[in-house]
Amino acid sequence: MSMKSRSQRLPRWCAGAGLAAGALAASAPVIAQQGGLEEIIVTARFREENLQQTPLAITAFTGENMEARNLTDVTMLDSFSPNTVIAPLGAGWGSTMAAFIRGVGLGDNSLSFEPGVPIYIDDVYHGRPQGAILDLLDLERVEILRGPQGTLFGRNAIGGTVRLISRRPKGDDTGNAEITIGDFDRLDVRGSYDIALVPDKLFARFSASSKRRDGYFDILDYECVNGPGSLGGGGTGTLPGATNLFGGPIPPTPPIDLQSQIGPQDIRAENGCVVDTLGDENVTSGRAALRWLPSDNVEINFALDTSLIDQKGPSDKYTYLDPAFFFNAAYTGTIATPVFNLPYDTRFLTNSDFTGYHRFGPDPLFNRDVQNVNTLDHDGVALTVEWAVTDNVGLKSVTSYREWENTFGRDSDGSPLPVDHTWDTSIHEQFTQEVQLTGLAANGRLDWTTGVFFYDADDSNQGWNFLYPLFFLTTNHKDVQTDENYAVFAHFTYDITDVLSITGGARYTDDQKDVNVYRQDFVTGAVTIPNTGVSVDAQETSPKIGLNWQLSDTLLTYVQWATGFRAGGFGPRPSNFYQVANGSFGVEDLETLEGGLKTDLNDGKLRLNGAVFFSEYTNQQQFQQQVDPLGAIWFRSVNTGKSEYYGVELEVLAAPTDAFQFEASIGYNHFERVDRGTTTLCEEDPPGGTCTAPRTPEWTSAIGATYSWGLSNGGRLSLRGDAVYQSRIAFGDDPFNGFQGAYTLVDSRLTWESPGQGWTIALFGTNLTDEVYFHGKLSLVGVLGREQGNVARPREFGLALKRSF
Numbered sequence: 001m002s003m004k005s006r007s008q009r010l011p012r013w014c015a016g017a018g019l020a021a022g023a024l025a026a027s028a029p030v031i032a033q034q035g036g037l038e039e040i041i042v043t044a045r046f047r048e049e050n051l052q053q054t055p056l057a058i059t060a061f062t063g064e065n066m067e068a069r070n071l072t073d074v075t076m077l078d079s080f081s082p083n084t085v086i087a088p089l090g091a092g093w094g095s096t097m098a099a100f101i102r103g104v105g106l107g108d109n110s111l112s113f114e115p116g117v118p119i120y121i122d123d124v125y126h127g128r129p130q131g132a133i134l135d136l137l138d139l140e141r142v143e144i145l146r147g148p149q150g151t152l153f154g155r156n157a158i159g160g161t162v163r164l165i166s167r168r169p170k171g172d173d174t175g176n177a178e179i180t181i182g183d184f185d186r187l188d189v190r191g192s193y194d195i196a197l198v199p200d201k202l203f204a205r206f207s208a209s210s211k212r213r214d215g216y217f218d219i220l221d222y223e224c225v226n227g228p229g230s231l232g233g234g235g236t237g238t239l240p241g242a243t244n245l246f247g248g249p250i251p252p253t254p255p256i257d258l259q260s261q262i263g264p265q266d267i268r269a270e271n272g273c274v275v276d277t278l279g280d281e282n283v284t285s286g287r288a289a290l291r292w293l294p295s296d297n298v299e300i301n302f303a304l305d306t307s308l309i310d311q312k313g314p315s316d317k318y319t320y321l322d323p324a325f326f327f328n329a330a331y332t333g334t335i336a337t338p339v340f341n342l343p344y345d346t347r348f349l350t351n352s353d354f355t356g357y358h359r360f361g362p363d364p365l366f367n368r369d370v371q372n373v374n375t376l377d378h379d380g381v382a383l384t385v386e387w388a389v390t391d392n393v394g395l396k397s398v399t400s401y402r403e404w405e406n407t408f409g410r411d412s413d414g415s416p417l418p419v420d421h422t423w424d425t426s427i428h429e430q431f432t433q434e435v436q437l438t439g440l441a442a443n444g445r446l447d448w449t450t451g452v453f454f455y456d457a458d459d460s461n462q463g464w465n466f467l468y469p470l471f472f473l474t475t476n477h478k479d480v481q482t483d484e485n486y487a488v489f490a491h492f493t494y495d496i497t498d499v500l501s502i503t504g505g506a507r508y509t510d511d512q513k514d515v516n517v518y519r520q521d522f523v524t525g526a527v528t529i530p531n532t533g534v535s536v537d538a539q540e541t542s543p544k545i546g547l548n549w550q551l552s553d554t555l556l557t558y559v560q561w562a563t564g565f566r567a568g569g570f571g572p573r574p575s576n577f578y579q580v581a582n583g584s585f586g587v588e589d590l591e592t593l594e595g596g597l598k599t600d601l602n603d604g605k606l607r608l609n610g611a612v613f614f615s616e617y618t619n620q621q622q623f624q625q626q627v628d629p630l631g632a633i634w635f636r637s638v639n640t641g642k643s644e645y646y647g648v649e650l651e652v653l654a655a656p657t658d659a660f661q662f663e664a665s666i667g668y669n670h671f672e673r674v675d676r677g678t679t680t681l682c683e684e685d686p687p688g689g690t691c692t693a694p695r696t697p698e699w700t701s702a703i704g705a706t707y708s709w710g711l712s713n714g715g716r717l718s719l720r721g722d723a724v725y726q727s728r729i730a731f732g733d734d735p736f737n738g739f740q741g742a743y744t745l746v747d748s749r750l751t752w753e754s755p756g757q758g759w760t761i762a763l764f765g766t767n768l769t770d771e772v773y774f775h776g777k778l779s780l781v782g783v784l785g786r787e788q789g790n791v792a793r794p795r796e797f798g799l800a801l802k803r804s805f
Contacts, residue, residue: 036600036603036604036605036655037600037604037605037606037607037653037655038062039051039052040060040062040141042054042058042060042141042143043143043165044056044058044143044145044163045152045449045491046152046396046436046438046449046451046491047438047447047449051598052554052556052598052599052600052607052609053550053556053598054598055503055546055548055556055558055560055596056145056147056596057145057146057147057594057596057609057611057613057649058143058144058145058146059080059081059082059084059143059144059146059651059665060141060142060143060144061077061080061141061142062140062141063138063139063140063141063167066136066139066142068706068720068749068751069704069720069722069747069749070747070749070764070766071136072135072136072188072211073133073134073135073136073283074086074097074119074132074133074134074136074162074164075087075088075097075133075775076136077136077142077144077162078700079702079722079724080651080663080665080702080704080724081101081144081146081665082146082649082650082651082665082666082667082700082701083101083102083103083146083647083649083667083668083669083700084099084100084101084144084146084160084667084700085098085099085100085101085105085695085696085697085700085726085729086098086099086100086117086162087695087775087776087790088133088314088775088776088790089107089108089109089314089775089776089790090314090315090316090775090776090778090788090789090790091278091313091314091315091316091374091408091410091411091412091790092316092410092412092422092778093108093109093130093408094109094130094374094376094406094407094408094424094426095130095131095132095133095309095374095376095406095408096108096109096129096130096131096132096133097119097129097130097132097133098129098695098775098776099115099116099117099119099129099159099162100116100117100159100694100695100696101116101117101144101146101147101159101160102146102147102159102160102592102613102615102645102647102669103159103615103617103643103645103669103671103693103696104116104117104158104159104160104590104615104617105117105159105694105695106129107694107695107731107776108129108572109128109129109130109426110461110572110573111459111461111479111481111515111569111570112569112570112571112572112573112637113569113572113621113637114155114156114566114567114569115128115129115132115156116156116158116159116566117157117159117160117161117162118153118156118157118161118162119132119134119161119162119163119164120153120161120162120163120164121134121164121166121305121380121382121402122164122165122166122303122382122384123163123382123384123398123434124380124382124398124400124402124432125153125154125432125455126402127402127428127430127455127457127483128428128459130404130406130426130428131376131378131404131406131426131428133309134164134285134307134378135209135211135283135285135307136164137166137190137207137208137209137285137286137287137305138166138167138192138205138207138287139164139165139166139167140165140166140167140168141165142162142163142164142165143162143163143165144160144161144162144163145157145160145161145162145163146159146160146611146649147159147160147562147592147594147613147615148160148542148562148563148564148590148591148592148615149161149562149564150507150542150544150562150563150564150565151489151491151505151506151507151542151543151544151562151563152449152489152491152505152507154453154485154487154489154507154509154542155485155487155509155511155540155564155565155566155567156564156566156567157564158564158565158566158588158589158590159564159590166287166289166303167192167194167205167207167289168205168289168291168301169194169195169203169204169205169289169290169291170194170203170205170291171194171195171196171197171199171200171202171203171204171291172194172196173194173195173196174193174194174804174805175191175192175193175194175804175805176191176192176802176803176804176805177189177190177191177802177803178190178191178800178801178802178803179800179801179802180798180799180800180801181798181799182213182796182797182798182799183213183796183797183798184213184214184215184216184280184796185212185213185214186212186213186281186796186798187210187212187213188209188210188211188212188800189209189210190207190208190209190210191207191208192205192206192207192208193205193206193207197290200293201292201293201294202290202291202292202293203290203291203292204288204289204290204291205287205288205289205291206286206287206288206289207286207287208284208285208286208287209283209284209285209286210283210284211281211282211283211284212281212282213280213281214277214280215277215278215279215280215312215315216277216279216280216315216354216793216794217277217278217279217315217316217317217354217355217356217791218274218276218277218354218355218356219274219275219276219277219278219355219356219357219358219359219360219372220273220274220275220350220355220356220357221260221261221262221273221274221275222260222348222357222415222416223259223260224260224261224262224272224273224275225273226347231257231258231259231260231340231342231416232257232258232340232341232342233255233257233258233259233340233341234255234257234341235255235256235337235338235339235340235341236255236338237252237253237254237255237338237339238250238251238252238253238334238335238338238339238470239334239338242334242338244334244470244471244472245330245468245471245472250334250335250470250471251470251523253335253338253339253365253470254339255338255339255340255341256339256340256364256365257340258340258342258359258364258416258417261275261359261416262275276312276358276360276372277312278312278313278314278315278316278356278358278372279312279313279314279315279793280311280312281311282309282310282311283307283308283309283311284307284308285305285306285307285308286305286306287303287304287305287306288303288304288305289301289302289303289304290302290303297387297388297389298385298386298387298388299385299386300383300384300385300386301382301383301384301385301386302381302382302383302384303380303381303382303384304379304380304381305379305380305381306378306379306380307376307377307378307379308376308377308378309374309375309376309377309378310373310375311373311374311375312372312373312374313372313373313374313408313409313410314374314775314790315354315790315791315792316356316358316410316411316412316414316788316789316790317353317354317356317414317774317788317789317790317791318348318349318356318413318414318786318787318788319349319777319787319788319789320349320737320781320786320787321344321345321346321348321349321414321785321786321787322781322785322786323343323344323345323346323785324785325784325785325786326785327468327471327472327784327785328344328345328784328785328786330468330471331344331419331468331471331472332344332345334470334471335468335469335470335471336417336419339365340364340417342417344413344415344417344419348413348414348415348416348417349414353772353791354791354794356414357414357415357416358372358411358414358415358416359411359415359416359417360372360409360411363418363421363466364418365418365469365470366418366466366469366474366522366523368421368423368464368466369423370409370410370411370421370422370423371409371423372409372411373407373408373409374406374407374408374409375406375407375408376404376405376406377404377405378402378403378404379402379403379404380400380401380402380403381400381401381402382398382399382400383397383398383399383400384396384397384398384399385397392439392440392441392442393437393438393439393440394437394438394439395435395436395437396435396436396437396438397433397434397435397436398432398433398434398435398436399432399433400430400431400432400433401429401430401431401432402428402429402430402432403427403428403429403430404427404428405425405426405427405428406424406425406426406427407424407425407426408423408424409421409422409423409424410422410423412788414788418466418469419467419468419469420465420466420467420468421465421466422463422464422465423463423464423465424461424462424463425461425462425463426459426460426461427458427459427460427461428457428458428459429457429458429459430455430456430457430458431454431455431456431457432453432454432455432456433453433454434451434452434453434454435451435452436449436450436451437449437450437451444495445494445495446492446493446494446495447492447493448490448491448492448493449489449490449491449492449505450488450489450490450491451488451489452486452487452488452489453485453486453487453488453489454484454485454486454487455483455484455485456482456483456484456485457481457482457483457484458480458481458482458483459479459480459481459482459483460478460479460480460481461477461478461479462477462478462479463476463477464476464477464522465477469523470523473575474521474522474523475519475520475521475522475528476518476519476520476521476522477518477519477520478517478518479515479516479517479518480515480516481513481514481515481516481570482513482514482515483511483512483513484511484512484513485509485510485511485512485567486509486510487507487508487509487510488507488508489505489506489507489508490505490506490507491503491504491505491544492504492505493548498550499549499550499551500547500548500549501547501548501550502545502546502547502548503544503545503546503547503548503558503560504543504544504545504546505543505544506541506542506543506544507541507542508539508540508541509538509539509540509541509542509565510537510538510539511537511538511539511540511567511587512535512536512537513535513536513537513567513568513569513570514533514534514535514536515533515534515535515536515569515570516531516532516533516534517529517531517532517533517534517570517574517580518530518531518532519574519575519576528575528576528577529574529575529576529577529580530577532577532580532581534570534571534580534581534584536567536568536569536570536584536585536586538565538567538568538586538587540565540587542563542564542565543563544560544561544562544563545560545561546558546559546560546561546562547559547560554599554600554601554604555597555598555599555600556596556597556598556599557595557596557597557598558595558596558597559593559594559595559596560593560594560595561591561592561593561594562591562592562594563589563590563591563592564589564590565587565588565589565590566587566588566590566621567587568584568585568586568587568621568639569584569585569621569637570583570584571583571584571585571636571637572635572636572637573635575632575633575634576628576630576632578628578629578630578632579628579632579634579636582628583634583636583637585621585636585637585638585639586619586639587619587639588617588618588619588620588621588639589617589618589619590615590616590617590618591615591616591618592613592614592615592616593613593614593615594611594612594613594614595611595612595613596609596610596611596612597609597610597611598610602654602656605654605655605656606652606653606654606656607651607652607653607654608650608651608652609650609651610648610649610650610651611648611649612646612647612648612649613645613646613647613649614644614645614646615644615645615646616642616643616644617642617643617644617645618642619639619640620639620640620641620642620643620677621637621638621639622637622638622639622640622641622677623635623636623637624636624637624638624640624678625783638677638678640676640677640678641673641675641676641677641678642673642674642675642677643671643672643673643674643675643693644671644672644674645669645670645671645672645693646669646670647667647668647669647670648666648667648668649665649666649667649668650665650666650667651663651664651665652664652665659707659708659709659710660705660706660707660708661705661706662703662704662705663702663703663704663705664701664702664703664704665700665701665702666699666700666701666702667699667700667701668698668699669696669697669698669699669700670698671692671693671696671698673693692728692729692730693730694730694731694732695729695730695731695776696729696730697726697727697728697729697742698727698728699725699726699727700725700726700727701724701725702722702723702724702725703722703723704720704721704722704723705720705721706718706719706720707719713755714755714756715752715753715754715755716752716753716757717750717751717752717753718750718751718753719748719749719750719751720748720749720750720751721746721747721748722746722747722748723744723745723746723747724744724745724747725742725743725744726742726743726744727742728740728741728742731774731776731777731778731779731789732777732778732779737777737779737781737782737787738777738778738779738781738787739777740773740774740777741773743771743773744769744771745766745767745769745771745773746767746768746769747764747765747766747767747768748764748765748768749762749763749764749765750762750763750764757804758803758804758805759801759802759803759804760800760801760802760804761799761800761801761802762799762800762802763797763798763799764797764798764799764800765795765796765797765798766793766795766796766797766798767792767793767794767795767796768795769795770794770795772791772792772794773791773792774789774790774791774792775789775790775791775792776789776790777789777790
C-alpha cells in the first residue's frame with residue numbers, strides 16, 4: 001500500500017505533521033487529478049480516506065454534483081445510490097422521512113419505532129426519522145453508507161447511514177447568491193458567504209435558503225363539482241337503539257347539513273371548484289459556522305442551524321374505497337346516512353390523481369378543528385474540537401443539542417364527511433456527546449479508532465383522532481418517552497503486508513427507553529389508558545471483521561462481515577391498558593456478508609465500484625394484527641421470523657474526454673421471508689411470486705450524462721440528462737394492495753457559465769415524461785376497506801440564476 005493511501009487513513013489533523021493554520025484553511029475535500037476523475041475524500045471510518053481506498057459500499061455526492069442533479073432536500077438523495085429508497089411519508093406522519101437501504105428501514109413516525117437508516121448532520125446523530133426532511137444547504141458532500149454500520153455508528157444503523165457534511169469556513173471572502181423560479185409560482189432564494197474574522201485564526205461562514213411553491217394537489221368542493229344538493233342534508237339523526245362497535249348506545253345526534261365550502265351555485269368545471277391545495281412548499285433554513293485555529297494542532301468548530309417549515313400537508317390521494325366493507329358499511333348505516341343523508345362510498349374517489357374531496361376545519365360532529373398544516377421548527381447547535389495530540393494520535397469531541405416541534409393535521413378519509421381525522425404535535429429534544437481517539441502505530445501498519453458515545457432524548461406526541469366517530473373511536477392521546485444510549489467502540493486496520501490488511505472492531509451498547517402512555521375517549525370522558533409506564537432495555541454488542549486487498553493504488557477488493565441492531569420499543573397505537581402492558585418488543589439484528597471491488601481504469605478516466613452482499617435478518621420487528629384477550633383489535637409489533645436478502649450493486653463513473661462525463665448505477669436486491677414466525681405476513685403474492693419487503697424494489701438503476709462546450713468568449717455551456725428507474729415496490733405487507741408499479745423519471749439541465757464562472761444560468765426540467773407515481777401508500781384494504789397514497793410531483797420546469805464571488 002502506498003504511503004499516500006496510509007496518510008489518508010490518519011485522523012484529519014494527523015495527515016501531515018506540524019500543519020500550519022494557513023495550510024489547513026486552504027485544504028479541500030475534493031482534489032482534482034490531472035487528466036482524470038476527481039479524488040473524493042470521505043470520513044466514513046472517522047478519518048480522511050480516499051473513497052476508492054475505503055472498503056465500504058459508499059455513494060458520495062459533492063455539493064456541485066447535487067446542484068447539477070437538481071437535488072434540494074434529503075428525500076432526493078436516493079437517485080444514484082443502488083438499493084436505496086428515500087421518500088417523504090404522507091399526510092398522517094407529519095414531516096417524516098422514510099429511508100430504506102438494502103430492504104431495511106422505517107416507514108412510520110411512531111415513538112415506538114426507531115429508524116433503520118439514521119441521518120448524521122456533521123457527525124451528529126439525528127434520533128428520529130420525523131423532522132429529518134432537511135434542506136441540502138451549503139453541503140460539502142453527502143455520504144450514503146450501505147449495509148449495517150453498527151460498529152462505528154451504533155444502534156439503528158442496521159441498514160446503513162446517510163451523512164450530511166457541511167462546508168467549513170475557510171476565511172477566503174467567497175460566496176454566492178442564487179434565485180430560482182419555476183412552475184407552481186416557485187421562488188427559491190439561497191446564498192452563502194465565507195469571511196475571515198481574524199486572519200489565519202478565526203473564520204465564519206453564513207448560509208441561508210428560502211423555498212416557496214404552490215401545492216400541486218387540488219382539494220375540490222364536492223357540491224360545486226357535483227351540483228346543489230349532492231352533499232345530502234335532511235337526515236333523520238342517529239337511530240334510536242343504534243349501538244357502536246362495542247355494544248354501547250350511540251348518543252343522540254340531530255341531522256346535520258354539511259353545506260358547500262364555497263356557497264350554493266350551479267355545477268362548474270373542476271378547476272373552478274378548488275378550495276385548497278396539498279403538497280406546497282414553504283421552507284426557510286439557515287446556518288452559521290465559526291472555525292477557530294488557536295494553534296497549529298487544535299481546531300474548534302461551532303455551528304448553529306435552523307429550519308422552519310410552514311406549509312400545508314403532503315398530497316393525500318384516495319385510490320380505493322370499498323363501501324361494503326364492515327366498518328364503512330356500519331358507519332354509513334349508523335352515522336353517515338342518518339345524520340348527513342350521505343353514505344360513505346366511492347362517490348368520493350375523483351378521476352384525477354391530483355384531486356380529492358378532503359374537508360379541513362372544524363368537524364360538524366364535535367367542532368374539533370383540523371387545519372391543513374404541516375409545520376416544523378427545527379434547531380441545532382454543535383461544538384466540535386479536534387486536537388492533534390501527537391503526530392500520530394488525534395482526539396475529536398462532538399457535543400450537540402438539537403430540538404424540533406412538528407404539528408400537522410390530517411383529513412384521512414378523502415371526503416367532506418367526518419370519518420377519519422387526526423391532529424398531532426410531536427416534540428423532540430436530544431443531547432449527544434461523542435469522543436473519538438484515532439491514531440497510527442509508529443511502524444505505519446496499524447491505524448485504530450476508539451471512542452465513547454452518549455445520547456439522551458426526550459420525545460412526546462400528543463393530539464387527538466377519531467375513526468368512524470361515535471361508532472368506533474374518539475381519542476385524546478399523549479405519549480412521553482425518554483431514551484438513553486451509552487456506547488463504547490473500537491475499530492482497527494492492520495496492514496499484514498503492503499497488499500493485504502485486516503479490519504475489525506466492535507461496539508458495546510446499553511440502551512434504555514421509558515415511555516408513559518395516556519388515552520381518553522373525548523366523547524364519554526372515560527380514560528381508556530391511564531398514565532401507564534413501560535420500560536424497554538437492551539445490551540448489545542456489534543462486531544465487524546474484514547480483509548482488504550489493495551492490489552495497486554487504483555484497485556481495492558475486500559470482504560467483510562458486519563452487524564447491526566435496531567432498538568426495541570413499546571406497543572404502537574394501543575387502545576387499552578392490556579395492549580400497553582403486553583405490547584413491548586425487543587431489538588432486531590442484521591448480519592451481512594459483503595464482498596466489493598473498487599478500481600480506477602483508463603488512466604483514471606473510468607471508475608468501477610461494485611459489491612455483492614448476503615444479509616440475514618432475525619428477530620424482526622414485524623406487524624401483527626390480532627384481537628387481544630379483551631376483545632379489542634390489536635395492531636402490534638412482535639419479534640418473530642427471519643428474512644434473507646442478497647444482491648448486487650455497481651456504480652460507474654467515466655470521463656472519456658474533458659467535455660463528456662457519464663455515470664450510472666444499478667442495484668439488485670432479492671428478498672425472501674424464510675420464516676414467517678407467528679405473524680400473518682405474506683410469503684407469496686396472488687400470482688404466486690415471492691412477496692416483497694416494504695419499500696424494497698428488486699431493481700434500482702440510474703444513468704446520467706453531461707456534455708459541455710467551451711464558448712469563444714471563454715464561457716461554457718453544458719447539458720445534463722438523468723434517468724432514474726425503480727421496479728415495482730410494495731409499501732406494506734398486504735399481498736393484494738399497496739403497490740407502486742415500475743417507473744422511470746427523466747430530468748434535464750442546461751447550464752451557461754460566464755467567463756471566470758462568476759455567473760451561471762440554468763434551465764431545468766424534472767419528471768419530464770410527467771410520470772404519475774406515489775411516494776407511499778397506506779393500504780388498509782384488509783383492515784378498513786380503503787387505500788390512500790402520497791402522489792409525487794408532476795412535470796415541472798424552472799430557471800436558476802447564480803452569482804459566485
